[in-house]
Amino acid sequence: MMYIGKLAQLTGATPKAIRLYESIGLIPIPLREGKYRVYSDKDVALVHMIRRAQTVGFNLSELKELVALKAKDNRFPIEIANELIASKREKLRADMDKILSLDQALIELHEELNRTFG
Amino acid sequence: MMYIGKLAQLTGATPKAIRLYESIGLIPIPLREGKYRVYSDKDVALVHMIRRAQTVGFNLSELKELVALKAKDNRFPIEIANELIASKREKLRADMDKILSLDQALIELHEELNRTFG
DNA sequence: CTTGACTCTGTCCTAAGGGGCAAGGTTTAC
């Protein structure tokens, strides 16, 4: 059992972020000791998972859906997670294409500027 | 001479975006006919340039700097533009690295999930 | 009892507009 600062320290999230997760229903509403939120090791694990999923490109609403699905069936929605991962990877491929074409556009812009002004 | 809707139509920007550009000092404050903003062909060219620069990755504050520099010397700041282009390309390379590592992380996450739950 | 560390809620801020609203101006059709 710990307060929000400890949870933040253990997970690398800030208290502000943790309260945000709570406010959008991504983590359960914790009990209170007086006015202070009290968290358990389960919350540490959950916030850890959230942060890790964020670093690989999931946004909070996607995570909320996964958490909701898990709460419904009480098991991890592996198939849906796999689908999400696949579509994330597709999106990454699209992002790569975009970066390549932006780079090409920058090259052309550079050449054009130096033809025009150089 | 035209109103904002015509300028929007000619440039592909929305009236909303054009007013935003004006509010941050990216385009000059236009004269008015009554309460309506009146634009010239110069504005068409400027908004066109803004939009094109946006598509290759420049944000509005960067463009504002360029416009300010041009206004100061009354000539296009070619050297600074070239520097900006070079740093944009560097940033694109960094983005690409990040995408590749994210993709790798997704692969590993996928394998881990299916080892654990599959 | 007081100090310092921690937490609470609430507000405003970010980039680049999107959406919507009411009020007023302009143009076209009848």
Add this chain to the structure above:
DNA sequence: GTAAACCTTGCCCCTTAGGACAGAGTCAAG
């Protein structure tokens, strides 16, 4: 002449994932 249809104006709230800050309440230690 007037009504419909369209255009512009400013204003407000909304988006992501929190950051910064204020003011107040709370906790443990000295």
